[in-house]
Amino acid sequence: MTDKKLAAKRIAIFVLFSFGLSWLPWLMCRLFGIFQSEAGFQLSTTFIMFTPAIGSLLTRLVTKEGMGNSLLRLNLKNNGKYYLLGIAVPFIYTAIETVLNVAVMGAKFEPNAVFELVGVSAVGYTASIFFNIAISLVMFPIFLGEELGWRGYLFPKLKTVINRPAAYIVGGIIWGVWHTPAIIDGLNFGKDYAGYPYVGVLLMCLFCIGTGIIFTWLTEKTNSVYPAAFAHAVNNNAAPLIPALAAGRDDESKVLQFFVLGTAAIFIVAAACIAESVTAQRRANT
Secondary structure, eight states, X not given: OOHHXXXXXXXXXXXXXXXXXXXXXXXXXXXXXXXXXXXXXXXXXXXXHHHHHHHHHHHHHHTTOOSTTOOOOXXXXXXXXXXXXXXXXXXXXXXXXXXXXXXXXXXXXXXXXXXXXXTOOHHHHHHHHHHHHHHHHHHHHHHXXXXXXXXXXXXXHHHHHSOHHHHHHHHHXXXXXHTHHHHHTTTTTOSOSTTTTHHHHHHHHHHHHHHHHHHHHHHHHHXXXXXXXXXXXXXXXXXXXXXGGEETTXXXXXXXXXXXXXXXXXXXXXXXXXXXXXXHHHHHHO
């Protein structure tokens, strides 16, 4: 079996395990009414976030691949800046998103209004951001469950089967479609929008393509999945507080529009990551 065929086989097995293990709790909830309590929902959600890592481990076991190239080393030497970027990058693209909110959606940059809305001062709001960063770092093992699968296993395999640009797209689509149960439940965009849930799945795929490029850049720079796991955790927990400074961001009727702008901001940063990688490669070849 050629390297490409073997990699394609492993990708198929990995996707089967990852989707099967993550969608099964959701289907059980729908068909049999389990996991309906808040505790049960949190438990099933946490388990689902580990399924890409479990899928990669099972695939390595079934295909007798072993744990080589699992990207589990910290590789801290000379890579501290990328660990810091893992924390900072989500704030960079959410800051760009805030600018786009004001410029395109007509939102107003009114920090005081936000402070009044959430009942805290500017100092309290700033403290809440740092608090959520700390929470993100504590919770990063949960997000490591995803990154071990998507960046640690799937993308390296895709690169051996198709070219890099196609791998970004295909990997992002797989990751985005994996979120389908959550989108059907309205966890990302709600349910009251035209084209539900298909438009939501499409937007999630675009979002995952963009963030996938950034997270892959962090992973390849360090040869480790940990910076990407930090970025993933901050993206989900702390960085969303920044766009809230643009008044109107919490308008539920415009969730999709704001999400599109957020994705556009992510692609701006993703383009910068690609440009840096191309420049670094050219320098290495000269």
